[in-house]
Amino acid sequence: MTIVDAHFHVWRQDDLPWLKGPMQPRIFGPYEPIRRDYPMTEYLDDIAGTGVTKSVYVQANWPTDKAEDEAAWIESLIAETGWPHGLVAYADMGAEDVRPALDRLARFPHLRGIRQQFHWHQNPTYRFAPHADLCLDATVQKNVARLADYGLVFDLQVFDAQMDGACDLARACPDVTFVLQHAGMLEDTSDAGRARWRAAMERLAGCPNVVSKLSGFGTFQHRLDPDLIGWLTTETVGMFGADRCLWGSNFPIEKLWTDYTALLDAHRRAAGGLSTVEQQAIFHDTATRVYRLA
Secondary structure (H helix, E strand, O other): OOEEEEEEOOEOHHHOHHHOOOOOOOOOOOOHHHOOOEOHHHHHHHHOOOOEEEEEEEOOOOOHHHHHHHHHHHHHHHHHHOOOOEEEEOOOOOOOOOHHHHHHHOOOOOEEEEEOOOOOOOOHHHOOOOOOOHHHOHHHHHHHHOHHHHOOEEEEOOOHHHHHHHHHHHHHOOOOOEEEHHHHOOOOOOHHHHHHHHHHHHHHHOOOOEEEEEOOOOOOOOOOOHHHHHHHHHHHHHHHOHHHEEEOOOEOHHHHOOOHHHHHHHHHHHOOOOOHHHHHHHHHHHHHHHOOOO
């Protein structure tokens, strides 16, 4: 089986303020080993022999006024190396009108989507957005809906407590495909926490234009946890169906605690009880369809 990595980053340290100066609290814990350049050559070395044949780059939080520079750099890497095969860039959905920014980004031929991180949590370390309810903002909903005119998906990043708002956003933008980051970022693995996450995910799965990315499962554990990967995979596929699930490595973040082969093997074992067709969807077909990689 050939595999698509639907969520990875490469970066130059000098472009990312959070990788320079004093270490800032991050949801994935101490990150000294990745406070450096992570070039495409290293990513290609990491995936060697794994069967990964295509990948999607997801924006890595350059300064917001440098979104076009980030996209241009990725396009230069594609011209140089042939990788990645799709690009998810940044645009501000809270702007009065996002279309001028989208018009500028549209010149990049591998642009497939936009990510603006909406996740907010009571724990300040887990907080990114300015408040919890961006999904309910009328301007945000109007701008996200405009992605349909550009043929772009929206990579949606929220916690379970925000998923009712995410449902409203998905219903307000029926012509946009939403790619839920990291299967809703389960951060509380207690029985009660899992139950809350599952109930919220079931509601979101009821929106047919939302697909879920099986990625970033070590974010809050800060380790490779095959049991958690197995549980999250089983639950998410059970709610969304394999044709609405896709896999991503979240490298180099997950490189803090594992190597690429071990990570991919854990995910493949987690999906091992599914049919061949379902595994093909998760590791290849859904990403190829959603991000238009064919």
